[in-house]
Amino acid sequence: MRQKVVVAGVGMIPFVKPGQSDTYVAMGEQAVRLALADAGVGYESIQQAFASYIYGDSTCGQRVLYNVGMTGIPVINVNNNCSSGSTALYLANQAIASGMVDIVLAVGFEQMNPGALGNTFNDRPSPLDLFMQQCDAALPESVGIPNALRLFGSAGVEHMKRFGTPMESFAKIRAKASRHAANNPKSVFRKVVTTEEVMADQLMWPGVMTRLMACPPTCGSAAAVLCSEAYAKKHGLDSSVWIAGQALTTDGQETFQSGDLRDLAGFSMSRAAARQAYEQAGIGADEVDVVELHDCFAHNELLTYESLGLCPEGGAQKFIDDGDNTYGGRYVVNPSGGLLSKGHPIGATGLAQCTELVQQLRGQAEQRQVEGARVALQHNVGIGGACVVTLYRKN
Template sequence: MKAYVAGVGMTRFEKPETREWQYWDMVREAGGAALADAGLAYTDVEQVPIGYCFQPSTAGQRAVYELGLTGVPVYNVNNNCATGATALMLARQLVEGGACDCVLALGFEEMRKGALGAGADGGDFAASPVARHYGIMAARHGFAAAPPTAQIFAAAAREHMEKYGTTAEQLAAVAAKNHRHSAHNPYAQFRDVYEVEDVLAARMVHAPLTKLQCSPTSDGAAAAVVVSERFAQQRSLTGLAEIAGQAMATDTEESFASGSCVDVVGQPLSRAAARQAYERAGLGIEDVDVIELHDCFSVNELLTYEALGMCAPGESGGLAGSGATTYGGRWVVNPSGGLISKGHPLGATGLAQTAELVWQLRGEADARQVPGARVGLAHNIGLGGAAVVTVLRAV
């Protein structure tokens, strides 16, 4: 049975502690917008997977109760930064498997100011679920006083630079592109435009990554209504995007055997998930028009170009500098501004990517619109690890 995204919604992503709202207010806003977009009511929803990383158990129920007290099952989902796409995947599986005709996937986050610790919620390094990942980094690069996530991705960047000759300017070009794209996104946390020189001149977080190459902590929520083909026909729903292919991959020995941070931060996961998603969709990267990918740090966008098959290993820096990943190029990558500029409330990120792609495939993205977009790809990854790749096709 096919599954379709019938409606999407999101809040604006905000700097933590700057807006007078609670996480349930975010969910009411994003979930209500997605239902309105689909032309449905919460009473039509049969199950709700809802993702977050920083609130207590059953916070999902507390948030969803703002939409209605209908008694439907609510699943609390936590998969680090891949939480939002994981909620979408659960919704898709419920529909494709025939268990439900209408599922609401939600993601939200109410975060603290400042950088993340060794895990999604900080805390003791040794007890962190990602201690093995950081251990690989420490063995090769040491462990400094900088934010741990910035360290591990910066280490991956240095390895890529040493092996392939990738330059600081190419890394900065990724960030400059995404900041430029976000200027047209009313949902983005930041809308300032920066040139490569500005990115390079920004405060160094951990070499070679400057502040403007790092995604910020953010508050916000996003949602998607997933329906069956039968339900869509019965309700005469329009504006659908088919979930043509989707896959999740988790760590294997490949993530750790090389001792390379390029592998530890998830390039093998992304490659495996992409391969499976393409196979299920019957499509390849050559068929994709628009991409929302997980640029938590600028280097991760380069690593993901390679994992998705957009270029050969080592060629991603040149691809970033060639103009192939912006308007007028082969693909438009992160028209929303990506995590770097749109923001990164962990539980909401994957579903915000979905919202952007659905708007693109409908031709509703206003100044961000990718001309003639018919196939979109979302890539959402969480350290620890999970990578979800979703291929959406316009109906």
């Protein structure tokens, strides 16, 4: 029988620009200690740990956790591209739900370099080569643009062509992110920018994207302590927030066969994960109050409104114009400021999203608080590919 899994503790440190952070070891240790303190447990209670990162040598997770305690527990290192943090969360949830263990730690960290993401190993096939071949064929004019920007920008181009979406819609998303981030002390960028300022910023792809529409590389760490509801009650831990549904999906055949550039950026993969998570939770998108989704580019946030069912396919422009993605609207999307403003230290991102949503459901989000929030949705996608959608509920 599946055990009910609660999030007993969360913690994250402020995200910063590359070159301004401590080492991944120090950042990871700090986030773990914050999550343990929030849960009210010692590291000696933890039975398994999952450590998420993508830029680092093998067993970085052990190196971080040895600073916290050397208890001999299994430590599993997780690399699933940009969804690594949520994949660690998924594995922790699975381990507890199966009854194998009672209390588990998930930690994510990243010590990044400035500039666009690139391959570390250039003497072998890239895991993204099939994706880039599709981009080359569909939009040859984009060749030479950094790969991540090309993939998500191409998905945006597809939406613009299909539905007449203007570039201003992406700019409005970025401006909204800045307004939310102004209330988040852990965000990298807290300056409020207007739609007009986003549109006037440096062009990265004429007619498609400006620099402000892309998230920055950042450094940071976040962590969560998960346990069974029975364990929480036995030990007096907070069991108010629990995981009602969660799904991890990878690319299906449509990614390379549909001819739809949105699928190269995980559109169908995200839709499949959302449907599975909703089914597990026994709810629909209309019951969600607050969302943290993967806005690595403003274009992906717009696409994800539709893949998660927050609005109809093709309805994102109206959804944005009506203010249904912010306070006073239908949903509050990325109250943290999202990746666009908070930053995207890749291995930490999914666990930072978890931290924000748990605090929202507990009523601890201070100026960012979504009043009356009882159901939260987390979406974290990595190209190449993996998508994790998690639904949290408040008891």
